[in-house]
Amino acid sequence: MMVMRHSRIKLNSFIKLNFIRTKIERAQTPNSEFPIPNSQFIGKRTIMDHIAAAEEAMMNERLRRKLNEVNTAAQQHLAAVQDHINFTLQQSYFKCAYECFDRRMKQEEISNCVEHCSVPVLKAQNLVESEMAKFQERLSRSLAVCQDKYEAAKLQTNNSSAALGDLESCVDLSVKESIDLIPHVAGKLKAHLSMDN
Template sequence: MAEQVQARVEKAISDCVTELDTQYIRKMQGDMYRCSARCCDNTSSNMEEAQRCIERCSQPLQRAQNTIQTELQDYQERLQRCAVQCQDDVKDRLSPGASSQQIDALRGEMESCLVKCGDKHIAILPAMMKRMKSTLSQYQ
């Protein structure tokens, strides 16, 4: 059951990243390359000016990629904290001489807790996407 929820979380994240890529990142990459090409086409600038121009062209895309990376990292950390909390809750209830029935019951509770973590974190993806889209639209 936990594997199924993990697969659902991974697919939801993948879908979000794909959406951000197609709606924002690819356009920004194209803009960056076109801008960089104009820098290179400018024969009146010296080598250092051309390099600075190219670096300026890449800044919006770099900021966008950093935004996405930071949001996804924060999301992963939150999901991991939730899973660790499930483990801690079960561990705290595990007694040294626990029977196999008690262990099985705790294992079931752990699975249920992990499913809730996954569901909760899938549910927060729309708000995270809205935040990222708002930020990315400022970089265009």
């Protein structure tokens, strides 16, 4: 017998940023016979790398929080859709399936009846998964463009702070556009599922 899966809308597992970490150069002792504390060999370049790495770590944390904002917005706007699938449609499924268990019917007929009952809820789950996959793919592409611009800016300038600032602005815009899109995605799903607003 078919078992309905519990639908849960979540973005975190799909949206991931893989920003390239700045490699911090290690101070090396030039002459092993006369070791001198590494701190004496930390040059301006290495200090700048440490600063850049710290800035990038802070940026990654801010980006993580921004993605959480998208996830939170999606959960809020799509809560009614999730509730409709998990309760209204699945309740109808179980009521329908219950009626299939008639002793006058053959086992194959019962199975076919139960499978027929599952169609609405499965179609709804597949619809939501498809729309959310498209939404996530759209956001991922937008964020990938931001990262490409950031990597190009790092190659063209020595000012990592400016590059990170541009990256944050780009991500801010992508996140805002995605959050603004969520109500439209929710509305489309509600219309397809014949839900009352």
